[in-house]
Amino acid sequence: MPLTPMDIYKLLPKTNCKKCGEQTCMSFAFKLLNREKKLEDCRPLFEEKKYEVQLKKLKEILKPLEKATETGLIVNSDKCNGCGNCIVVCPVHVEKDPQGAGSGRGPTISDPIYRIENGKLVIKNMHACRRYGKSRILCVVCRENCPTDAISFLEG
Template sequence: MPVDLCTNVAKDSDLSPMGIYRLLPQTNCKICGETSCMSFAFKLLKKEITLDKCTPLYEEEDYEEDRRALEEMLRPLMEAEMTETGLVIHEDLCFGCGNCVVACPVNVAEDPKGCAIGNGPTSDKVILKVENGKVKAANVESCRRFGEHRILCNACITPCPAKAIEFPGG
């Protein structure tokens, strides 16, 4: 399952702040401690809060169907481990083509004799590599999305034909 910043989250097109928000009560009651339901949706996606903090979902019958839909949508995310970069790898979609491995600028810089020329990694400093037919991640502290001076790099997402890599909420 998860390795460092990899997660095995089931792909769901509504797994976004807006997709979550649509199923929340949208009353901005602040019972959860957040200023708005949209803020709560973002925190859910980042795993900074749990669904049960929205007590109206559990106490009011009108929200039962939405609560169940949210629980189903969020289950894989809540079971997964997420790190500072927020990278999610959908192992069920990944078929191990390696496009992300050779597209990652950090991989290219750290592995001039492997990833930089379109081959598999020859360095243990790479972030992404294919193992057993699935992409895996390591060395997350080297990712451009990590740390105080992070940038919103999407180099690993763009070349993925299976849409198996994403950064939800960012």
């Protein structure tokens, strides 16, 4: 199950104290998920003992964030068998490498987003992904064509 801002919000102090610089705890939850804020930015969580249990839970559910790339992508290598569907369907690959990855071959460009190395999917250049940067779009084409759910995104 992908993590939602609501999952995070439920464990925050919900006081809208604004100490983190956000107007509400909900917007802080959103920014946490997007990795624009850190959990440490919520000072009450760490300073007040009554939040101890919540803090522990928050740390737990936010753990996958550390593994995720800047685009929220997580690759589970155990589930991947290197079929390469994700590489071939990627719209960026199709545009930049029409004769290589776009036509089913291994990428022929020097900076592909994905590549299969030693039989497993490896992220090479996350910055080229359509999910990266300010004008990003929540593209999920690679995930949709992975039959073993080896690819997931934090935001779902």
